[in-house]
Amino acid sequence: MVLKFDPNIFHHGALGIARTLGRLGVPVYGVQEDRWAPMARSRYLRDRLPWMDAGAGKENLSRLLQLGRGLGSHAILIPTDEVGSILVAEHAQALRECYRFPRQDPLLVRSLCSKQRLYHLCREFDVPAPQTWFPTTRDEVLDLLGAAVFPVVLKAIDPWLLHRGTQLASVIIANDAKELLRWYDRLEDPRHPNLMLQEYIPGGPESIWMYNGYFNAHSESLVHFTGRKLRQHPPYTGMTTLGVCASNEVVEATTKRFMKAIGYRGIVDMGYRYDARDGQYKLLDVNPRIGATFRLFVGTNGIDVARALYLDLTGQQVEMAGAREGRKWLVESHDTISSLRYLRDGRLTLTNWLRSFRGVDEGAWFARDDPLPFAVMCLRFLARGPQKLSQALARRARGRPLGA
Helix, strand or coil: CEECCCCCCCCHHHHHHHHHHHCCCCCCEEECCCCCCHHHHCCCCCEEECCCCHHHCHHHHHHHHHHHHHHCCCEECEECCHHHHHHHHHCHHHHCCCEECCCCCHHHHHHHHCHHHHHHHHHHCCCCCCCEECCCCHHHHHHHHCCCCCCEEEEECCHHHCCCCCCCCCEEEECCHHHHHHHHHHHCCCCCCCEEEEECCCCCHHHEEEEEEEECCCCCEEEEEEEEEEEEECCCCCEEEEEEECCCHHHHHHHHHHHHHHCCCEEEEEEEEEECCCCEEEEEEEECCCCCCHHHCCECCCCCHHHHHHHHHCCCCCCCCCECCCCEEECHHHHHHHHHHHHHCCCCCHHHHHHCCCCEEEECCCCCCCCHHHHHHHHHHHHCHHHHHHHHHHHHHHCCCCCC
C-alpha cells in the first residue's frame, strides 16, 4: 500500500514504488488523486484507492484501517511524505492490525522532519551541519543581520506548514539584507514562527550529495547508496531532476553512525553538502521515509530501498549490491524546466546539456514496459504549461526567489 498525502500529481516516487515492486509480482495499491493521475494508469498498480486529505486527522486512520481490512492480508505500508510518516509512527499500534512497517519512535520521526530538531540532534551526536539560527521575531532577525555573511539561506523549519496550498518555495537564497527581510515578511507567520536562517555553503552540483538506505530492526544498514545531484527543481535548492551514482565513504560512514546512534529503522533519504572551506560533508536534511529519487539508487542485482523493505518485512534475505558508478536517473518533466533556468543563468551550455544525458539509465516517468504514465504525464504537464508560465512571470516581476 503506497500512502501519499502530497496532492502533487507529478509525484514520481510513488510510481517508482509501483514499478519496482510490481515487477517482482507484488500486488501494489496506491492512494491517488484521480483516475487520470499518471501513477493511476500504471500497469503495475493493482488498484487505485480513494484520496485522503492530509488535514483529516483521525478520519484518515479510520479509512486506512478500513482499506487494510479490505485487502485481506497484512499489507506493507509505505508512506511517501512527512504527513504519512508521522501518521504511521504515531498510530502504529492501531495500524498493525492490518499493515506491516518498520517500528519507529514517533518523537524521532517528528524530530527528523523538523529542521530545528534535526539541527539539535546533529549537535548532540557530533554530525557536521551548517550553522543555523532560529529567530522567533523580526527584531531577532534584525539583530542577526549585523553579523550575517551573505548570501544567507532562509528555510522553513517544517516545510509542509509553510503556506500550505501555495506554490511558494520553502528555501530562499537571499543575497542581501533587504532581500532577506522582504522574503521573511512575506513568508513568516508571527503567530506560528516557522522560518530559520542558515549559512550558505558555496559550491556547484559537485558539492551536493545524497544518501539512500534501509535500516533493519536493529538499526543496521542492509542497503546503502550515495550519489550527487546534477540538476534540481527548483534550480539550486530543490529536489533532484538529474542525479548520478557515486561512492562516498565519508557520507556513508557518517550516516550509518548517526542512524545507529538515534535508533532509526526503515528507509531513509538524506542530503549533504560538501563545504570546501573546512573539508566537511554537512547534513542538510533527513527524510524518514522513501524519497522520490530512490530509483536513482539501484544495485547491480536490482536491489533498491523499496525492495529491501519488502524483502526484510517478509522475512527474506536482503543482498546488498552497489550501484554502478556513474549510473544516471532523470525526471523528464522537471528537468526540462530547470535546464531552461540553468541555461539562462549561464550555468549550463547547450553542448553540456546534451552531454549530461549520457549514461541516463532510467527515467522517472518513461518505461518501455509501462508507457501510459509517461503519456498521461506529458498531456497533463503540457496542459499546466500556461498556468506555470504565468506564475513564473509573476515571481520574476516580484524579484527572483532563488539564487545561485
